[in-house]
Amino acid sequence: MLPVYILEDNEAQRSEYTSIINNTIMIEEYDMQLAVATDDPQVLLDSIASSEEGLFFLDMEIGSQPQAGLNLADDVRHRLPFAQIVFITTHEELSFLTLERRIAPLDYILKEQGPDTVKTKIEADIRATIDILKSEAEEHKNILGYKIGTRFFFSPYQRCYYAKY
Template sequence: MLPIYLLEDDDVQRKNYSKFINNSIMINDANMELKLATAKTEALFDSCVAPEKAIFFLDMEIDNNNIAGLEAAERIKKEVPLAQIIFITTHDELSLVTLERRIAPMDYILKSKGNDSIKKSINNDIALAQNYFDRFARHSQNIFNYRIGSRFFNILMDDVIMIFTEKIAPGQVTLISKHQRSSFSGSLNSIENIYPDLFRCDRSYLVNLDNAKSYDGKERILTFTDGSTCKVSFRKGRELLGILEDRDN
């Protein structure tokens, strides 16, 4: 479920905007939730623990700091690669600053236009964000994404050879592609759920059969275009033969 975060230091406005956001989620039947509505940037970042994607509604002025929301947005852009940012503010003069700092917000909502206009804008923004993330999800099936520390990486799924785990490195997975080898934190179960086109040939291996070169059914050895190999479990061997036979027909 896609998280939504609201940063607004006025109690009445925070309550109103939370209501608008929750109503918009229902109206758009969006797979989203308002994860946090807070008056403090510290609480925002304490709650927002490195999601890959999220929606942020930010007041520009927090605790008499006219650019607190702007500063928060800059940090969000660094930590949340697919963040969609919407400012709700009285400071129309700062809209150009968001461009200068390359924040590229989805929307810039002015409080002076009144609650009816704000409610309509929030509803439209949630609908637009839902469409954006739906399109990204379809596209991302062709892209393999992973994270090492605070850095995000992506490669074409066509380049993925295999992903595996080793007993000597619990909690780590290793990716072998046509052009690189990388290790990062993760689990094969979660990767398999996100990328169902990868084949689980063994408890420790996920493979891209599009890059398979040959399969020795007697030895249960799968060989790939780069010369790498992996063992196929007895249970998965029959399923693999069926897949390969269907591809040949």
């Protein structure tokens, strides 16, 4: 089950995102679960200790810290390299920093676009995450990985010849 995390300091918006995410998961019957919805970056960070992956919806500005969400995303990316990160923010000017820090977000949603657009984009990001996970599972299932000395090699199973004993 893929855990979903929300970091948003506005309680009304956090509640709205929670509702959108839970409804999408329920309607589409995705193997996902909302793990944490909080306004505290440390609570979210502590909750991912046992995770290997996740979908994160992060606000950039938390309280008086204009880059709290960006700093959290940096930590998440280091701990969970294949996590999907979506920023929902009013800070369009910080989008370049996500590239500079190599966070590679799945999406960057601007709150000014309106609640309907934000809802549509959250739903699309959930679907995109599921599609990415399906694709990765299919690719990794059909790839043989091996190591010779200090070098790693990967080859599709279709290109491997082997004999049964």
